[in-house]
Amino acid sequence: MQDQLDKCTECGACDEVCPVYKITGEPVFSAMSRLKTAEMIFYNKEIDDARKESIYNCPKCMQCESVCPEEIKITRLVHEARANLANKGIGPLEKHGIIIKGIQKKSNSVGGDPGKRLDWLDEKFIQKKSDTLLYLGCIPAYLVKDAAHATYHVLKKLDFNFMMLEEEGCCYTYLYESGRTDLAKQYFEKNVKKFSNLGIKHIVVPCNGCLKCFKYFYPDLLGKMDFKVSHAVEIIYELLKKRPELLNKVEQKITYQDPCRLARGEKITEEPRELLKMCGSTLEEAEKNREDAICCGAGAGIRSVFPKLSIDIAESLLKSISTKTIATSCPFCTFNLSYASEKKNLEKEIIYFTRIILDSLE
Ligand code: SF4
Ligand code: SF4
Ligand code: SF4
Structure with missing residues (x-):
């Protein structure tokens, strides 16, 4: 991480595009300040509440990285800072803790009733067999049900061969994003075992949080995965390009x-x-x-x-x-x-x- 921090020339390009800095106008919430805060955390220096908040109020949008002439992995440093705080027992924030408890209890990050997860489905659920899993994720299943409904029906109408799970659970990205990589690892392992038992080789997701989690966070904590991950837009584009x-x-x-x-x-x-x-x-x-x-x-x-x-x-x-x-x-x-x-x-x-x-x- 130090080599990444050392590359910063303090050119300020990242601050020009950082949405959190733009909206709040608070220098401590700028991208460059986050790097300084991350460095302080890595060297066990004391940080005040605003600096601590800056590590958690970054949506990891990567706008900073896309303009950084030194190609510094700013969101990776933010993640490492979150994981470091969690390891030391001084992170994440209290509110993260409440959401994490909810995830452990209900297997979704939005407080949804697992019994109502398939409420959007306007036909009887049939457990199909396929090595391709349409993994809906919590947001489509509970909060943006039309995304679940429309994605399912589009793939079906295009004769795409896939299965879904009656009890899907969560990708558990929230655990990773909060810095609780210890917990994330446990839950990721359970999902990987489940996918492996089902013979899943391909996971298709409508949610970009799930995409990033399965494609990058799982390998980050568990090594190479046996399945590939695609966003629904990639699959639908390939299918409709031909028809x-x-x-x-x-x-x-x-x-x-x-x-x-x-x-x-x-x-x-x-x-x-x-x-x-x-x-x-x-x-x-x-x-x-x-x-x-x-x-x-x-x-x-x-x-x-x-x-x-x-x-x-x-x-x-x-x-x-x-x-x-x-x-x-x-x-x-x-x-x-x-x-x-x-x-x-x-x-x-x-x-x-x-x-x-x-x-x-x-
Ligand atoms: S990833 Fe974080 S630091 Fe970078 S631009 Fe987005 S909000 Fe700012
Ligand atoms: S854009 Fe890159 S080099 Fe410039 S201040 Fe930000 S992190 Fe440092
Ligand atoms: S990324 Fe998808 S499955 Fe994971 S917590 Fe978010 S919505 Fe739920």
Whole structure:
């Protein structure tokens, strides 16, 4: 980690784009200050409450990393700082602890009733066998049910061979993101065993939190995995590219909002745009788009612990978009942006992309 810290020339480019710094105006919440705080934590120096907060109020949007001329892995340093605080017993924050208890009790991060997890399913659940698992995740299953419903039906209509789990549980990214890697490891191991017993070779996710967790956090703690991980947009794009005639054109003007983890993390920016165009949408672009897109403010545990900050970031993003309708390929962005739009009376309609495809297929 020291080699990463040593590379910083204090050019300030990261601070120019950091959404938390922009919204709060607090120097301690700037990207550069987070690096200093991480260094203090690594060297066991005492930090005040504001510095401690700065380690947890970063949504790990990677905007800083995308402009850093030294290619410093700032979000990795933030993660290491969180893990370091947890190891020393001085992190995470009290609110994280409450959510973690909820996850352990209910196997989801949003306090959902596990008995109602499949409420969105408008047909009888049939336990199919396949080596490909559609892993819905907590946000689609409990909070953005239309994302679960539309993703399931689009894949089914396209004759994609997949199974789902009646009791899915959670990917447990929240444990990792809070720095509790000790707990995360235990729960990751349970999931890996479950997937292995089922013969799962491919996990398809609609949620970018799940994507990052299965693809990067599991190998980080447990080594190489036996399964590959895809976002639903990759699968649906491949399927519809071969059969575009299935789509009816439904004309509407839309802005596609790139989710951080998909655009900056996976460099997937054109496939969702192509799909929306194939459905008849006319696309407008936000001023900052693709790998420069602005964060929605929800990720890496900040929505649950710092809701005001999260909603303020979402509000500023929504105000920078001119169209009423916004499509995205992240259920968590859909949730946070919809919530902020309603709370701040911005009259935006935020849609998970598979809804547009399903409407076009019907
Ligand atoms: S990841 Fe985002 S919020 Fe965190 S320091 Fe970088 S730019 Fe700021
Ligand atoms: S952009 Fe990179 S080099 Fe410049 S201040 Fe930020 S971390 Fe340091
Ligand atoms: S990443 Fe997905 S499964 Fe994991 S906690 Fe978030 S919504 Fe739930």
